[in-house]
Amino acid sequence: MKTICLYFEIHQIIHLKRYRFFDIGVDHYYYDDFENERSINDIANRSYMPALNTLLDMIKSNGNYFKVAFSLSGVGMEQLEMHAPQVLEKLQELNDTGCVEFLAEPYSHGLSSLANEDTFANDVKKQCVKIEEYFGKKPTVLRNSSLIYSDDIGGQVAAMGFKGMLTEGAKHVLGWKSPHYVYNCNIAPNLKLLLRDVELSDDISLRFNNSEWDRYPLFADNYINRIAAFPEEERIINIFMELSALGIAQPLSSNILEFIKALPACARAKDITFSTPSEICSSVKSVGSLDVPDTLSWVDEERDVSCWLGNAMQRDAFNKLYSVADRVRIANNPRICQDWDYLQASNNFRFMTTKPASVGLDRGIYSSAFDAFTNYMNILGDFLNRVNSLYPEDIDNEELNGLLTTIKNQGDEIEMKDKEIIRLKAKIEKMQATEDKLKAKVEKAAAAKKATTRKATAKAADAKTESK
Missing domain, CATH: 3.20.110.20 (7-stranded beta/alpha barrel)
Known part of the structure; x- marks a missing residue:
């Protein structure tokens, strides 16, 4: 079927x-x-x-x-x-x-x-x-x-x-x-x-x-x-x-x-x-x-x-964009990542095509492939500067990845220690509460014993007085 x-x-x-x-x-x-x-x-x-x-x-x-x-x-x-x-x-x-x-x-x-x-x-x-x-x-x-x-x-x-x-x-x-x-x-x-x-x-x-x-x-x-x-x-x-x-x-x-x-x-x-x-x-x-x-x-x-990649302009834009792919992924900055998603969209490269096509291409605001290339490369120039400004450019991707991994590990370690501190504080508070409860119980028992002793003493004194 x-x-x-x-x-x-x-x-x-x-x-x-x-x-x-x-x-x-x-x-x-x-x-x-x-x-x-x-x-x-x-x-x-x-x-x-x-x-x-x-x-x-x-x-x-x-x-x-x-x-x-x-x-x-x-x-x-x-x-x-x-x-x-x-x-x-x-x-x-x-x-x-x-x-x-x-x-x-x-x-x-x-x-x-x-x-x-x-x-x-x-x-x-x-x-x-x-x-x-x-x-x-x-x-x-x-x-x-x-x-x-x-x-x-x-x-x-x-x-x-x-x-x-x-x-x-x-x-x-x-x-x-x-x-x-x-x-x-x-x-x-x-x-x-x-x-x-x-x-x-x-x-x-x-x-x-x-x-x-x-x-x-x-x-x-x-x-x-x-x-x-x-x-x-x-x-x-x-x-x-x-x-x-x-x-x-x-x-x-x-x-x-x-x-x-x-x-x-x-x-x-x-x-x-x-x-x-x-x-x-x-x-x-x-x-x-x-x-x-x-x-x-x-x-x-x-x-x-x-x-998308049929002419030199498209390939130049493509190569420059993805030259920072690893840095964008490693840095994981929210605003950079959003712009990264939008600048990757394939239509940006499609607007730069110079090849004839059976289906008409609407370039929108662009008058030509070169116009689309120029506008995109201006934007890309600013974007690349922002990516490279996040961390010094002389740090290569491997070193940057190691640095950020260390920072993340330190952050995870600090977070674990913070959790341990909170746990220990809670334990101390619980022990203190138990101690206070026990102390109150002992004090109550001592007070009761003292009251009983006073009562017995008073009773004995009364009995002695009556015998006279």
């Missing part, structure tokens, strides 16, 4: 403000708050809320039959907390149905998996903690930023304890193979891989409203019929996209939500089910390993990382 794994990504760009060279060392706040609030409310109203309401209705109408998965970047969740908390509340309502799975991903939606293993692990761990706080369950399947994957990254993900990972069913990786099977990581066989069906996913997210497309208009029954027509052994159909495709990339006026809403009924008629990524990873065996020596993603025709 075939099953559809439907997954949506939720991430929000953190818009940087215009930051001049002369702001370096003077202004340490880098963000356009007005644009951040405006853009996320626009997306929430035009896409997230209508789409989530539709998905909730689909679950309620179909019981446990219809299932869906989401991943949310940590920085996106922070923006939702500040400006559109109703989206998170709706996601919690979806979670309560038991038909939704939330996946792990890097908190920053950044490129740390390409730069620094420890930073990548911390990035994912931080997002998992936030997901568990909101939805009560720790993710077991990971989706890297933009489905970035390679054998080495798969090995890192497996070492973190994840049982599955989502990535792109790219033709140059699959060759003659089909994306409709479960595969496993080449160097970590226990990590299962779910591969996005590029054509089926892009038919919805990119082409649905294109009147010049040869399949326009796309109807739910025809779409499901194509899935049903796949060979019987091709059982796993992974349809992955951004949630903003429903309402932004494909406007609501295109009837995109009506199309989505009709999918379960059409699928049920063809004996096609819906499953979450973890259900597939738990119940379906891998047909073999997938060899991915070079990094792939779901972006552009090349399905690689050239949209």
Whole structure:
């Protein structure tokens, strides 16, 4: 029996403000708050809320039959907390149905998996903690930023304890193979891989409203019929996209939500089910390993990382940012760490691309790739100065790590001694209370004895007087 794994990504760009060279060392706040609030409310109203309401209705109408998965970047969740908390509340309502799975991903939606293993692990761990706080369950399947994957990254993900990972069913990786099977990581066989069906996913997210497309208009029954027509052994159909495709990339006026809403009924008629990524990873065996020596993603025709690291400007910005990755992690300063998350976001490097793309790129406030590079590097210059000012620059990372470890150990030792002092004080107070109680008891007994003696003496004196 075939099953559809439907997954949506939720991430929000953190818009940087215009930051001049002369702001370096003077202004340490880098963000356009007005644009951040405006853009996320626009997306929430035009896409997230209508789409989530539709998905909730689909679950309620179909019981446990219809299932869906989401991943949310940590920085996106922070923006939702500040400006559109109703989206998170709706996601919690979806979670309560038991038909939704939330996946792990890097908190920053950044490129740390390409730069620094420890930073990548911390990035994912931080997002998992936030997901568990909101939805009560720790993710077991990971989706890297933009489905970035390679054998080495798969090995890192497996070492973190994840049982599955989502990535792109790219033709140059699959060759003659089909994306409709479960595969496993080449160097970590226990990590299962779910591969996005590029054509089926892009038919919805990119082409649905294109009147010049040869399949326009796309109807739910025809779409499901194509899935049903796949060979019987091709059982796993992974349809992955951004949630903003429903309402932004494909406007609501295109009837995109009506199309989505009709999918379960059409699928049920063809004996096609819906499953979450973890259900597939738990119940379906891998047909073999997938060899991915070079990094792939779901972006552009090349399905690689050239949209972020394809030119000298991007690589220079990337290398300078991650040159302080270990110092940021070691220092663990709250304000620095927040800026670190926002500056890592992959869109900062995407704005610097000079390569043509089939999908239009909105650079926001930037007039060109060089303009985006210049603004980012000004901000990065101030950020690097702040990181290096935390501790003397002549202390290397190993020495700094040792210093901070010593400080932490001393702090732990002081804390233990403080606890011991408190314990001993409590013991002394208890002993003092016991002593005072015993002393009072002895004094009371002595007073009673004295009173008895006085009484006996008085009685004897009275008896002597009477005998006379």
